[in-house]
Ligand SMILES: NC(=O)c1ccc[n+]([C@@H]2O[C@H](COP(=O)([O-])OP(=O)(O)OC[C@H]3O[C@@H](n4cnc5c(N)ncnc54)[C@H](O)[C@@H]3O)[C@@H](O)[C@H]2O)c1
């Protein structure tokens with residue numbers, strides 16, 4: 001089958017997905033011009049910054065890919081209409097967060113940005129345009145996109161080109177922190193659609209670097225639903241192992257040993273069985289809640305309840321950790337300094353969306369704690385935004401708690417290193433599995449803390465013997481043996 005020749009791609013949305021995905025397509029397909037557009041001028045300026053450390057997304061390996069393709073066949077701009085008009089294929093890679101008000105608030109996806117894109121494509125496209133849903137969308141969204149585009153289709157008139165569209169679903173499965181590796185060597189690429197020529201055109205682009213057997217073709221609805229389901233299954237594994245972690249802590253079992261034992265069963269598999277402070281990130285919770293909303297919409301309340309419990313268990317795990325910290329610190333953290341090590345939702349990213357650290361920090365601030373927060377990649381202004389609380393200046397470490405601190409007002413400040421963050425603290429909480437937290441010298445850090453002091457290792461990254469030999473007390477997630 002002959003594919004449409006794709007010479008020019010436009011991607012609407014220069015975020016965590018649009019930026020890295022298009023950078024890899026441009027890198028692997030130098031014959032295709034790739035234009036990434038966004039309404040956010042600051043974000044586009046950052047993508048164009050000559051200093052590659054200023055790219056708006058931190059991903060290992062992204063800077064090298066952008067460096068190779070930018071200015072050659074990869075551009076970033078705010079000229080949305082012009083990029084659509086020039087394109088044979090338009091990817092929609094805009095945000096689809098959970099609705100905060102109106103019908104379906106708290107669960108349904110907010111599709112206003114997707115609809116705006118469809119309307120803009122309808123208005124500006126020329127000739128035949130393949131429109132690709134890259135954003136994660138509720139099943140049957142392609143119907144909405146298609147009806148907006150169909151209203152703009154027209155036959156050739158007065159010497160102008162005819163205007164027509166094909167719609168494809170091509171959800172993205174990259175995980176943050178490993179985006180470039182996932183894009184360059186994906187487990188699979190999923191393409192859903194009805195027009196075989198359009199499907200072939202997109203498959204040929206990926207075919208430049210992805211083996212053909214890894215390119216799965218389905219109908220539109222299977223493709224849309226597979227994305228939500230993949231995330232629901234992954235998140236379900238985390239809630240499952242976190243539920244087992246709690247049981248381990250009461251029984252003397254160790255969740256890592258249990259994970260190894262069950263993960264050795266090839267039917268279960270060993271990946272995604274790490275207990276921790278619950279899943280974060282912009283996708284899992286949003287996508288499961290969307291699935292829950294769809295199940296109720298289609299009259300399947302029991303199925304909705306089943307998936308909703310995956311999120312409920314995750315929230316419970318985060319509150320469980322903050323409660324446990326308060327209990328171990330003699331039932332109160334009011335006025336006490338606590339060091340939070342890690343704020344990003346996982347290592348190797350600067351993304352804090354739905355990070356477990358946010359909920360845990362909120363709980364502890366509510367209890368009146370004084371939080372010193374350190375993350376190697378997260379901007380302190382982002383932390384202030386997430387906590388909805390401006391940073392205070394760091395207190396004098398030598399002095400005891402001030403009257404203001406004991407008044408019960410929770411405060412936080414930004415640490416610049418692990419040592420300065422734990423200084424004077426009653427506890428250090430490890431909330432992100434950054435590599436540097438695996439190698440901390442607890443014998444050197446312990447004397448900086450106020451004794452008796454604790455390490456709460458919610459990511460199980462420390463060496464328990466190293467912590468214990470420093471005289472610190474240790475709680476490790478899922479470890480009933482410490
Ligand atoms: N973040 C991930 O790891 C990940 C992975 C797979 C799938 N997804 C899905 O991909 C989609 C995008 O996610 P993201 O993390 O890249 O979001 P993001 O918020 O980082 O980026 C979206 C961008 O779209 C821009 N935008 C919105 N409306 C626009 C419009 N009408 N015209 C031009 N630009 C517009 C915004 O300004 C923003 O920069 C979501 O549906 C998400 O669920 C995300």
Ligand SMILES: O=c1ccn([C@@H]2O[C@H](COP(=O)(O)OP(=O)(O)O[C@H]3O[C@H](CO)[C@@H](O)[C@H](O)[C@H]3O)[C@@H](O)[C@H]2O)c(=O)[nH]1
Pocket residue numbers: 136172173174175176177231234238271272273274275276277278279280281282283284345346
């Ligand atoms: O064994 C594990 C694995 C992950 N996590 C946590 O789960 C969250 C999500 O991690 P991960 O899935 O690695 O990162 P995301 O970037 O959120 O990627 C998920 O969400 C993306 C957006 O839809 C999908 O594209 C990816 O396939 C899917 O893995 C993070 O808080 C992790 O710390 C655990 O607690 N234990």
